[in-house]
Amino acid sequence: MSKLLIIGAGGHGKVIADCAEASCQFSEIAFLDDSHPERDTNLAWPIIDKSSAWKIYKEEYDFALALGHNKSRLAMYKALQDSNARMPNIVHPRAVVSKHVSLGAANVIFAGAVVNPGVSIGNACIINTGATVDHDCTLGDAIHISPGANLAGTVSVGDLTWFGVGSCSVQSIDIAFNTQVGAGAAVTNSTQASGLYVGVPAKRIKDID
Structure with missing residues:
Protein backbone atom coordinates (compact mmCIF):
# COMPACT_ATOMS: atom_id res chain seq x y z
CA MET A 1 0.00 0.00 0.00
CA ASN A 89 -7.68 10.98 -6.20
CA ILE A 90 -9.08 10.33 -2.72
CA VAL A 91 -12.76 9.33 -2.57
CA HIS A 92 -14.62 8.60 0.62
CA PRO A 93 -16.32 5.18 0.53
CA ARG A 94 -19.62 6.86 1.38
CA ALA A 95 -19.47 9.17 -1.61
CA VAL A 96 -21.41 8.06 -4.69
CA VAL A 97 -19.31 8.50 -7.82
CA SER A 98 -20.50 6.97 -11.06
CA LYS A 99 -18.07 4.69 -12.87
CA HIS A 100 -18.84 6.88 -15.89
CA VAL A 101 -17.07 9.91 -14.39
CA SER A 102 -13.72 11.21 -15.67
CA LEU A 103 -11.33 12.33 -12.92
CA GLY A 104 -7.99 14.05 -13.32
CA ALA A 105 -5.50 13.95 -10.43
CA ALA A 106 -5.30 15.23 -6.84
CA ASN A 107 -9.07 15.52 -6.39
CA VAL A 108 -10.82 14.84 -3.08
CA ILE A 109 -14.46 13.75 -2.85
CA PHE A 110 -15.88 13.66 0.66
CA ALA A 111 -18.58 11.67 2.44
CA GLY A 112 -22.12 12.13 1.19
CA ALA A 113 -21.10 13.70 -2.11
CA VAL A 114 -22.76 12.51 -5.33
CA VAL A 115 -21.13 12.79 -8.77
CA ASN A 116 -23.36 11.50 -11.54
CA PRO A 117 -22.65 9.95 -14.98
CA GLY A 118 -20.99 11.95 -17.71
CA VAL A 119 -19.22 14.36 -15.35
CA SER A 120 -15.64 15.40 -16.12
CA ILE A 121 -13.53 16.80 -13.26
CA GLY A 122 -10.07 18.28 -13.82
CA ASN A 123 -7.28 18.40 -11.26
CA ALA A 124 -6.95 19.54 -7.64
CA CYS A 125 -10.70 19.92 -7.10
CA ILE A 126 -12.66 19.57 -3.87
CA ILE A 127 -16.13 18.03 -3.92
CA ASN A 128 -17.01 18.63 -0.32
CA THR A 129 -19.33 16.96 2.17
CA GLY A 130 -22.83 16.38 0.82
CA ALA A 131 -22.23 18.30 -2.42
CA THR A 132 -23.79 17.08 -5.68
CA VAL A 133 -22.62 17.38 -9.27
CA ASP A 134 -25.24 16.16 -11.70
CA HIS A 135 -24.94 14.55 -15.11
CA ASP A 136 -22.65 15.84 -17.85
CA CYS A 137 -21.12 18.71 -15.90
CA THR A 138 -17.58 19.77 -16.79
CA LEU A 139 -15.35 21.10 -14.01
CA GLY A 140 -11.94 22.62 -14.69
CA ASP A 141 -8.97 22.74 -12.31
CA ALA A 142 -8.78 23.83 -8.65
CA ILE A 143 -12.55 24.14 -8.18
CA HIS A 144 -14.21 23.88 -4.77
CA ILE A 145 -17.82 22.72 -4.50
CA SER A 146 -18.53 23.44 -0.82
CA PRO A 147 -20.62 21.38 1.62
CA GLY A 148 -24.23 21.10 0.53
CA ALA A 149 -23.75 22.89 -2.81
CA ASN A 150 -25.60 21.50 -5.83
CA LEU A 151 -24.86 21.75 -9.54
CA ALA A 152 -27.66 20.77 -11.93
CA GLY A 153 -26.88 18.89 -15.13
CA THR A 154 -24.71 20.10 -18.02
CA VAL A 155 -23.02 22.96 -16.16
CA SER A 156 -19.53 24.01 -17.29
CA VAL A 157 -17.40 25.44 -14.47
CA GLY A 158 -14.20 27.39 -15.13
CA ASP A 159 -10.91 26.93 -13.29
CA LEU A 160 -10.54 28.35 -9.76
CA THR A 161 -14.28 28.67 -9.16
CA TRP A 162 -15.70 28.31 -5.67
CA PHE A 163 -19.33 27.45 -4.96
CA GLY A 164 -20.05 28.42 -1.34
CA VAL A 165 -21.92 26.39 1.28
CA GLY A 166 -25.48 25.61 0.20
CA SER A 167 -25.22 27.41 -3.13
CA CYS A 168 -26.57 26.00 -6.39
CA SER A 169 -26.82 26.42 -10.13
CA VAL A 170 -29.54 25.69 -12.65
CA GLN A 171 -28.82 23.39 -15.56
CA SER A 172 -27.02 24.09 -18.84
CA ILE A 173 -25.10 27.25 -17.94
CA ASP A 174 -21.44 28.30 -18.06
CA ILE A 175 -19.59 29.56 -14.98
CA ALA A 176 -16.68 31.87 -15.79
CA PHE A 177 -13.09 31.28 -14.68
CA ASN A 178 -12.45 32.39 -11.07
CA THR A 179 -16.09 32.87 -10.12
CA GLN A 180 -16.99 32.87 -6.43
CA VAL A 181 -20.59 32.00 -5.59
CA GLY A 182 -21.64 33.12 -2.12
CA ALA A 183 -23.20 30.85 0.48
CA GLY A 184 -26.82 30.09 -0.34
CA ALA A 185 -26.72 31.86 -3.71
CA ALA A 186 -28.57 30.49 -6.75
CA VAL A 187 -26.90 30.96 -10.14
CA THR A 188 -29.65 31.07 -12.77
CA ASN A 189 -27.71 32.42 -15.75
CA SER A 190 -24.22 31.99 -17.16
CA THR A 191 -21.65 34.23 -15.50
CA GLN A 192 -19.88 36.48 -17.99
CA ALA A 193 -16.90 37.53 -15.85
CA SER A 194 -15.03 36.41 -12.77
CA GLY A 195 -16.11 37.97 -9.48
CA LEU A 196 -18.26 37.43 -6.42
CA TYR A 197 -21.89 36.51 -7.10
CA VAL A 198 -24.45 36.54 -4.29
CA GLY A 199 -28.21 36.34 -3.77
CA VAL A 200 -31.20 34.65 -5.38
CA PRO A 201 -30.87 34.96 -8.30
CA ALA A 202 -27.12 35.49 -7.98
CA LYS A 203 -25.76 38.88 -9.07
CA ARG A 204 -22.17 39.99 -9.47
CA ILE A 205 -21.23 42.48 -6.75
CA LYS A 206 -17.45 42.88 -6.95
CA ASP A 207 -14.14 41.78 -8.40
CA ILE A 208 -12.04 39.15 -6.63
CA ASP A 209 -8.31 38.48 -6.73
Missing part, protein backbone atom coordinates in the same frame (compact mmCIF):
# COMPACT_ATOMS: atom_id res chain seq x y z
CA SER A 2 1.05 3.57 -0.63
CA LYS A 3 1.97 6.12 2.01
CA LEU A 4 0.30 9.55 1.94
CA LEU A 5 1.61 13.01 2.82
CA ILE A 6 -0.99 15.77 3.07
CA ILE A 7 0.30 19.27 2.46
CA GLY A 8 -1.50 21.58 4.90
CA ALA A 9 -2.50 20.58 8.43
CA GLY A 10 -5.58 22.70 9.03
CA GLY A 11 -9.19 21.64 9.41
CA HIS A 12 -9.52 20.77 5.74
CA GLY A 13 -6.45 18.57 6.10
CA LYS A 14 -8.12 16.65 8.92
CA VAL A 15 -11.04 15.83 6.65
CA ILE A 16 -8.73 14.66 3.87
CA ALA A 17 -6.84 12.47 6.34
CA ASP A 18 -10.08 10.97 7.63
CA CYS A 19 -11.27 10.40 4.06
CA ALA A 20 -7.95 8.78 3.12
CA GLU A 21 -8.07 6.55 6.19
CA ALA A 22 -11.63 5.45 5.37
CA SER A 23 -10.64 4.67 1.78
CA CYS A 24 -8.13 2.03 2.98
CA GLN A 25 -5.72 3.07 0.20
CA PHE A 26 -2.78 3.99 2.42
CA SER A 27 -0.57 2.24 4.95
CA GLU A 28 0.53 5.54 6.50
CA ILE A 29 -0.93 9.07 6.60
CA ALA A 30 1.04 12.12 7.73
CA PHE A 31 1.22 15.88 7.19
CA LEU A 32 3.60 18.53 5.97
CA ASP A 33 2.86 21.97 7.42
CA ASP A 34 4.79 25.17 8.08
CA SER A 35 3.75 25.04 11.74
CA HIS A 36 6.29 22.21 12.19
CA PRO A 37 8.18 21.70 14.51
CA GLU A 38 6.03 23.76 16.89
CA ARG A 39 3.16 21.42 16.03
CA ASP A 40 3.81 17.74 15.63
CA THR A 41 0.27 16.34 15.28
CA ASN A 42 -3.00 17.20 13.58
CA LEU A 43 -5.63 15.28 15.53
CA ALA A 44 -4.66 11.61 15.04
CA TRP A 45 -1.93 12.09 12.42
CA PRO A 46 1.71 13.25 12.72
CA ILE A 47 3.15 16.42 11.18
CA ILE A 48 6.61 15.31 10.08
CA ASP A 49 8.09 18.36 8.32
CA LYS A 50 7.45 21.76 6.77
CA SER A 51 5.44 22.07 3.56
CA SER A 52 8.49 23.35 1.68
CA ALA A 53 10.30 20.04 2.32
CA TRP A 54 8.01 18.02 0.03
CA LYS A 55 10.69 17.31 -2.58
CA ILE A 56 12.68 15.06 -0.26
CA TYR A 57 9.63 12.83 0.24
CA LYS A 58 8.36 12.50 -3.32
CA GLU A 59 9.87 9.09 -4.04
CA GLU A 60 8.47 7.54 -0.87
CA TYR A 61 5.03 9.14 -0.58
CA ASP A 62 1.93 10.04 -2.55
CA PHE A 63 0.63 13.57 -1.96
CA ALA A 64 -2.71 15.23 -1.24
CA LEU A 65 -3.33 18.98 -1.22
CA ALA A 66 -5.11 20.45 1.80
CA LEU A 67 -4.89 24.06 0.68
CA GLY A 68 -8.33 25.65 0.72
CA HIS A 69 -7.32 28.68 -1.35
CA ASN A 70 -7.88 27.65 -4.96
CA LYS A 71 -4.94 29.53 -6.49
CA SER A 72 -2.50 28.26 -3.85
CA ARG A 73 -3.73 24.71 -4.36
CA LEU A 74 -3.34 24.95 -8.13
CA ALA A 75 0.18 26.38 -7.81
CA MET A 76 1.21 23.54 -5.51
CA TYR A 77 -0.39 21.00 -7.83
CA LYS A 78 1.63 22.34 -10.78
CA ALA A 79 4.87 22.26 -8.79
CA LEU A 80 4.27 18.65 -7.78
CA GLN A 81 3.18 17.71 -11.30
CA ASP A 82 6.37 19.22 -12.76
CA SER A 83 8.41 16.99 -10.45
CA ASN A 84 6.41 13.87 -11.39
CA ALA A 85 5.08 13.47 -7.85
CA ARG A 86 2.16 11.07 -7.38
CA MET A 87 -1.18 12.70 -6.52
CA PRO A 88 -4.02 10.16 -6.41
Whole structure:
Protein backbone atom coordinates (compact mmCIF):
# COMPACT_ATOMS: atom_id res chain seq x y z
CA MET A 1 0.00 0.00 0.00
CA SER A 2 1.05 3.57 -0.63
CA LYS A 3 1.97 6.12 2.01
CA LEU A 4 0.30 9.55 1.94
CA LEU A 5 1.61 13.01 2.82
CA ILE A 6 -0.99 15.77 3.07
CA ILE A 7 0.30 19.27 2.46
CA GLY A 8 -1.50 21.58 4.90
CA ALA A 9 -2.50 20.58 8.43
CA GLY A 10 -5.58 22.70 9.03
CA GLY A 11 -9.19 21.64 9.41
CA HIS A 12 -9.52 20.77 5.74
CA GLY A 13 -6.45 18.57 6.10
CA LYS A 14 -8.12 16.65 8.92
CA VAL A 15 -11.04 15.83 6.65
CA ILE A 16 -8.73 14.66 3.87
CA ALA A 17 -6.84 12.47 6.34
CA ASP A 18 -10.08 10.97 7.63
CA CYS A 19 -11.27 10.40 4.06
CA ALA A 20 -7.95 8.78 3.12
CA GLU A 21 -8.07 6.55 6.19
CA ALA A 22 -11.63 5.45 5.37
CA SER A 23 -10.64 4.67 1.78
CA CYS A 24 -8.13 2.03 2.98
CA GLN A 25 -5.72 3.07 0.20
CA PHE A 26 -2.78 3.99 2.42
CA SER A 27 -0.57 2.24 4.95
CA GLU A 28 0.53 5.54 6.50
CA ILE A 29 -0.93 9.07 6.60
CA ALA A 30 1.04 12.12 7.73
CA PHE A 31 1.22 15.88 7.19
CA LEU A 32 3.60 18.53 5.97
CA ASP A 33 2.86 21.97 7.42
CA ASP A 34 4.79 25.17 8.08
CA SER A 35 3.75 25.04 11.74
CA HIS A 36 6.29 22.21 12.19
CA PRO A 37 8.18 21.70 14.51
CA GLU A 38 6.03 23.76 16.89
CA ARG A 39 3.16 21.42 16.03
CA ASP A 40 3.81 17.74 15.63
CA THR A 41 0.27 16.34 15.28
CA ASN A 42 -3.00 17.20 13.58
CA LEU A 43 -5.63 15.28 15.53
CA ALA A 44 -4.66 11.61 15.04
CA TRP A 45 -1.93 12.09 12.42
CA PRO A 46 1.71 13.25 12.72
CA ILE A 47 3.15 16.42 11.18
CA ILE A 48 6.61 15.31 10.08
CA ASP A 49 8.09 18.36 8.32
CA LYS A 50 7.45 21.76 6.77
CA SER A 51 5.44 22.07 3.56
CA SER A 52 8.49 23.35 1.68
CA ALA A 53 10.30 20.04 2.32
CA TRP A 54 8.01 18.02 0.03
CA LYS A 55 10.69 17.31 -2.58
CA ILE A 56 12.68 15.06 -0.26
CA TYR A 57 9.63 12.83 0.24
CA LYS A 58 8.36 12.50 -3.32
CA GLU A 59 9.87 9.09 -4.04
CA GLU A 60 8.47 7.54 -0.87
CA TYR A 61 5.03 9.14 -0.58
CA ASP A 62 1.93 10.04 -2.55
CA PHE A 63 0.63 13.57 -1.96
CA ALA A 64 -2.71 15.23 -1.24
CA LEU A 65 -3.33 18.98 -1.22
CA ALA A 66 -5.11 20.45 1.80
CA LEU A 67 -4.89 24.06 0.68
CA GLY A 68 -8.33 25.65 0.72
CA HIS A 69 -7.32 28.68 -1.35
CA ASN A 70 -7.88 27.65 -4.96
CA LYS A 71 -4.94 29.53 -6.49
CA SER A 72 -2.50 28.26 -3.85
CA ARG A 73 -3.73 24.71 -4.36
CA LEU A 74 -3.34 24.95 -8.13
CA ALA A 75 0.18 26.38 -7.81
CA MET A 76 1.21 23.54 -5.51
CA TYR A 77 -0.39 21.00 -7.83
CA LYS A 78 1.63 22.34 -10.78
CA ALA A 79 4.87 22.26 -8.79
CA LEU A 80 4.27 18.65 -7.78
CA GLN A 81 3.18 17.71 -11.30
CA ASP A 82 6.37 19.22 -12.76
CA SER A 83 8.41 16.99 -10.45
CA ASN A 84 6.41 13.87 -11.39
CA ALA A 85 5.08 13.47 -7.85
CA ARG A 86 2.16 11.07 -7.38
CA MET A 87 -1.18 12.70 -6.52
CA PRO A 88 -4.02 10.16 -6.41
CA ASN A 89 -7.68 10.98 -6.20
CA ILE A 90 -9.08 10.33 -2.72
CA VAL A 91 -12.76 9.33 -2.57
CA HIS A 92 -14.62 8.60 0.62
CA PRO A 93 -16.32 5.18 0.53
CA ARG A 94 -19.62 6.86 1.38
CA ALA A 95 -19.47 9.17 -1.61
CA VAL A 96 -21.41 8.06 -4.69
CA VAL A 97 -19.31 8.50 -7.82
CA SER A 98 -20.50 6.97 -11.06
CA LYS A 99 -18.07 4.69 -12.87
CA HIS A 100 -18.84 6.88 -15.89
CA VAL A 101 -17.07 9.91 -14.39
CA SER A 102 -13.72 11.21 -15.67
CA LEU A 103 -11.33 12.33 -12.92
CA GLY A 104 -7.99 14.05 -13.32
CA ALA A 105 -5.50 13.95 -10.43
CA ALA A 106 -5.30 15.23 -6.84
CA ASN A 107 -9.07 15.52 -6.39
CA VAL A 108 -10.82 14.84 -3.08
CA ILE A 109 -14.46 13.75 -2.85
CA PHE A 110 -15.88 13.66 0.66
CA ALA A 111 -18.58 11.67 2.44
CA GLY A 112 -22.12 12.13 1.19
CA ALA A 113 -21.10 13.70 -2.11
CA VAL A 114 -22.76 12.51 -5.33
CA VAL A 115 -21.13 12.79 -8.77
CA ASN A 116 -23.36 11.50 -11.54
CA PRO A 117 -22.65 9.95 -14.98
CA GLY A 118 -20.99 11.95 -17.71
CA VAL A 119 -19.22 14.36 -15.35
CA SER A 120 -15.64 15.40 -16.12
CA ILE A 121 -13.53 16.80 -13.26
CA GLY A 122 -10.07 18.28 -13.82
CA ASN A 123 -7.28 18.40 -11.26
CA ALA A 124 -6.95 19.54 -7.64
CA CYS A 125 -10.70 19.92 -7.10
CA ILE A 126 -12.66 19.57 -3.87
CA ILE A 127 -16.13 18.03 -3.92
CA ASN A 128 -17.01 18.63 -0.32
CA THR A 129 -19.33 16.96 2.17
CA GLY A 130 -22.83 16.38 0.82
CA ALA A 131 -22.23 18.30 -2.42
CA THR A 132 -23.79 17.08 -5.68
CA VAL A 133 -22.62 17.38 -9.27
CA ASP A 134 -25.24 16.16 -11.70
CA HIS A 135 -24.94 14.55 -15.11
CA ASP A 136 -22.65 15.84 -17.85
CA CYS A 137 -21.12 18.71 -15.90
CA THR A 138 -17.58 19.77 -16.79
CA LEU A 139 -15.35 21.10 -14.01
CA GLY A 140 -11.94 22.62 -14.69
CA ASP A 141 -8.97 22.74 -12.31
CA ALA A 142 -8.78 23.83 -8.65
CA ILE A 143 -12.55 24.14 -8.18
CA HIS A 144 -14.21 23.88 -4.77
CA ILE A 145 -17.82 22.72 -4.50
CA SER A 146 -18.53 23.44 -0.82
CA PRO A 147 -20.62 21.38 1.62
CA GLY A 148 -24.23 21.10 0.53
CA ALA A 149 -23.75 22.89 -2.81
CA ASN A 150 -25.60 21.50 -5.83
CA LEU A 151 -24.86 21.75 -9.54
CA ALA A 152 -27.66 20.77 -11.93
CA GLY A 153 -26.88 18.89 -15.13
CA THR A 154 -24.71 20.10 -18.02
CA VAL A 155 -23.02 22.96 -16.16
CA SER A 156 -19.53 24.01 -17.29
CA VAL A 157 -17.40 25.44 -14.47
CA GLY A 158 -14.20 27.39 -15.13
CA ASP A 159 -10.91 26.93 -13.29
CA LEU A 160 -10.54 28.35 -9.76
CA THR A 161 -14.28 28.67 -9.16
CA TRP A 162 -15.70 28.31 -5.67
CA PHE A 163 -19.33 27.45 -4.96
CA GLY A 164 -20.05 28.42 -1.34
CA VAL A 165 -21.92 26.39 1.28
CA GLY A 166 -25.48 25.61 0.20
CA SER A 167 -25.22 27.41 -3.13
CA CYS A 168 -26.57 26.00 -6.39
CA SER A 169 -26.82 26.42 -10.13
CA VAL A 170 -29.54 25.69 -12.65
CA GLN A 171 -28.82 23.39 -15.56
CA SER A 172 -27.02 24.09 -18.84
CA ILE A 173 -25.10 27.25 -17.94
CA ASP A 174 -21.44 28.30 -18.06
CA ILE A 175 -19.59 29.56 -14.98
CA ALA A 176 -16.68 31.87 -15.79
CA PHE A 177 -13.09 31.28 -14.68
CA ASN A 178 -12.45 32.39 -11.07
CA THR A 179 -16.09 32.87 -10.12
CA GLN A 180 -16.99 32.87 -6.43
CA VAL A 181 -20.59 32.00 -5.59
CA GLY A 182 -21.64 33.12 -2.12
CA ALA A 183 -23.20 30.85 0.48
CA GLY A 184 -26.82 30.09 -0.34
CA ALA A 185 -26.72 31.86 -3.71
CA ALA A 186 -28.57 30.49 -6.75
CA VAL A 187 -26.90 30.96 -10.14
CA THR A 188 -29.65 31.07 -12.77
CA ASN A 189 -27.71 32.42 -15.75
CA SER A 190 -24.22 31.99 -17.16
CA THR A 191 -21.65 34.23 -15.50
CA GLN A 192 -19.88 36.48 -17.99
CA ALA A 193 -16.90 37.53 -15.85
CA SER A 194 -15.03 36.41 -12.77
CA GLY A 195 -16.11 37.97 -9.48
CA LEU A 196 -18.26 37.43 -6.42
CA TYR A 197 -21.89 36.51 -7.10
CA VAL A 198 -24.45 36.54 -4.29
CA GLY A 199 -28.21 36.34 -3.77
CA VAL A 200 -31.20 34.65 -5.38
CA PRO A 201 -30.87 34.96 -8.30
CA ALA A 202 -27.12 35.49 -7.98
CA LYS A 203 -25.76 38.88 -9.07
CA ARG A 204 -22.17 39.99 -9.47
CA ILE A 205 -21.23 42.48 -6.75
CA LYS A 206 -17.45 42.88 -6.95
CA ASP A 207 -14.14 41.78 -8.40
CA ILE A 208 -12.04 39.15 -6.63
CA ASP A 209 -8.31 38.48 -6.73
